[in-house]
Amino acid sequence: MRRAALYLALLLCATSFRPGRAQDCEMIPAYSMYFGAGNGSSGNSILTFVEVEGYANIYPTDCALEGVTHQGSAYNDVDGVGNYWESGSAVCPSCYVYVLDYQTLQATPGVSYPWNYQAKVVCSQAGTIFNEAGQQKVSLVLPTGETSEATTNGALAPEVPFIATLEGGSFNGHQVQESSGGPGVNNCYWSGAPIPQYPVVQGTSWTVGTVNNQAAGANQYGYDTIGWNAYDLNAIATTGAAQGIKSGCVTEIYQFMEYWFPGVWDMYKYNLLTFTATWPPQEQESCRDEAGQGECGSN
Amino acid sequence: MHRALLVALGVAFSLWIAPLGKAQNAATPHQHASASPMIDGAVHPELIPDSAAYRLYFLSISTSLNANDAERNRQRARIRMIGLSDSDAQALAVVMNDFKMKYVALVVEYNQAAAAHGAAPDISVLREQLGELVRTSRDTLKAHLSVQGLTQFDAFVQSEKQHMKVPAEGQ
Numbered sequence: 001m002r003r004a005a006l007y008l009a010l011l012l013c014a015t016s017f018r019p020g021r022a023q024d025c026e027m028i029p030a031y032s033m034y035f036g037a038g039n040g041s042s043g044n045s046i047l048t049f050v051e052v053e054g055y056a057n058i059y060p061t062d063c064a065l066e067g068v069t070h071q072g073s074a075y076n077d078v079d080g081v082g083n084y085w086e087s088g089s090a091v092c093p094s095c096y097v098y099v100l101d102y103q104t105l106q107a108t109p110g111v112s113y114p115w116n117y118q119a120k121v122v123c124s125q126a127g128t129i130f131n132e133a134g135q136q137k138v139s140l141v142l143p144t145g146e147t148s149e150a151t152t153n154g155a156l157a158p159e160v161p162f163i164a165t166l167e168g169g170s171f172n173g174h175q176v177q178e179s180s181g182g183p184g185v186n187n188c189y190w191s192g193a194p195i196p197q198y199p200v201v202q203g204t205s206w207t208v209g210t211v212n213n214q215a216a217g218a219n220q221y222g223y224d225t226i227g228w229n230a231y232d233l234n235a236i237a238t239t240g241a242a243q244g245i246k247s248g249c250v251t252e253i254y255q256f257m258e259y260w261f262p263g264v265w266d267m268y269k270y271n272l273l274t275f276t277a278t279w280p281p282q283e284q285e286s287c288r289d290e291a292g293q294g295e296c297g298s299n
Numbered sequence: 300m301h302r303a304l305l306v307a308l309g310v311a312f313s314l315w316i317a318p319l320g321k322a323q324n325a326a327t328p329h330q331h332a333s334a335s336p337m338i339d340g341a342v343h344p345e346l347i348p349d350s351a352a353y354r355l356y357f358l359s360i361s362t363s364l365n366a367n368d369a370e371r372n373r374q375r376a377r378i379r380m381i382g383l384s385d386s387d388a389q390a391l392a393v394v395m396n397d398f399k400m401k402y403v404a405l406v407v408e409y410n411q412a413a414a415a416h417g418a419a420p421d422i423s424v425l426r427e428q429l430g431e432l433v434r435t436s437r438d439t440l441k442a443h444l445s446v447q448g449l450t451q452f453d454a455f456v457q458s459e460k461q462h463m464k465v466p467a468e469g470q
Contacts, residue, residue, distance in 0.1 A: 032465040034355040041376035049373075051359050054466070055422055095410040096425065100359060102373050132337070132464050170382035170455075209384060218382030218451055 025063035031130040033119040050074040052119035074101035079113035112137040144168030150297025160286035161223035172209030181254030188249035226286040227275040237279035344460035361399035387448030
């Protein structure tokens with residue numbers, strides 16, 4: 001009887017290692033998920049995506065799993081847009097799975113929207129074998145600020161060219177512009193002067209990623225040229241001086257910086273622009289930044 | 300003893316033939332072992348291999364040759380997030396679309412083999428092929444992007460690891 005039991009055990013062992021025997025197969029999922037959000041390509045749009053990719057390791061490799069399929073799916077719901085599962089084809093268990101689901105939401109600057117995302121792979125027999133999910137708020141990405149750098153360019157002297165660098169995201173290709181923060185203060189002004197008593201910005205716009213119409217570094221734009229031109233500076237130092245204007249007179253201009261979303265300019269920074277005229281010799285120092293605490297330079 | 304052996308053979312034979320008929324009519328039973336532990340890039344971005352990060356990123360920004368306008372716009376928006384110059388952005392798009400074409404070809408070939416054989420081809424071969432594709436694509440980018448653009452690009456992909464979850468093994 002003992003020998004009979006041994007025969008039985010050996011035979012059972014042999015059958016369990018028979019190639020193609022499904023119950024001998026073991027699968028280990030090896031799937032990845034990648035998700036993200038950012039500004040869309042046009043309009044006030046937010047772009048979100050969910051990606052799932054990978055495979056299942058099968059042991060032993062010669063397992064035959066007739067009728068079993070694996071299907072990858074992605075869920076990418078941003079404020080109700082994309083409120084469904086985007087699924088790839090149902091493929092064989094050892095097949096490579098890849099699904100990418102993009103959604104675009106028309107958004108309002110300053111508004112946060114709920115975003116729910118999920119990636120899963122479902123086995124037709126075992127159910128969900130991979131499942132990763134998350135949720136967060138998304139909004140249009142706006143510049144959070146900028147830094148300024150004074151540089152030199154002989155052709156522009158004595159005005160001072162500044163290069164600004166946006167902060168808070170990647171904005172190359174987008175437009176920024178300046179607008180007036182109100183009438184400025186001109187301590188170099190005298191009655192009849194050829195310069196404005198209450199100076200304001202000129203309303204220049206720039207393409208981010210370019211400086212002086214040349215390709216520049218990430219988020220850079222310029223020049224923002226600040227100060228009196230040579231003619232005005234000479235007038236201040238000569239005619240103005242004769243009218244009692246003192247060397248070292250300061251002019252202040254209030255600059256709002258705005259970022260363009262099609263349909264709306266969104267202000268992201270306030271800059272106080274100051275320039276100080278001195279003579280002799282006729283020179284000028286210009287500063288560009290909030291509260292005048294920023295970068296200054298001469299040209 | 301002979302009788303006991305006969306019984307044993309009978310039981311074994313029935314176990315042998317049972318699944319043959321069953322497999323033709325219904326899904327075959329199998330086991331899903333516990334998935335490999337996941338690396339959450341939001342917690343441990345440094346543990347996400349570059350090969351996996353670049354592959355996932357490349358796939359997400361690449362388009363096929365016959366991409367429609369919406370797909371091209373999405374690609375532009377994604378690439379714009381890096382902050383590249385126009386020339387670098389254009390070069391990146393070209394390399395990425397070539398990556399996508401080759402990736403799809405490799406995966407289709409693997410999946411067709413897997414489906415046809417009814418058993419798993421050697422996944423390690425495909426993994427090596429995909430890894431090599433990522434490497435050659437990165438080399439191509441090194442040759443076509445400006446030094447500054449490449450630095451920006453690499454830094455951006457590294458930062459994207461925080462949005463990735465990959466298995467601890469099998470990458």
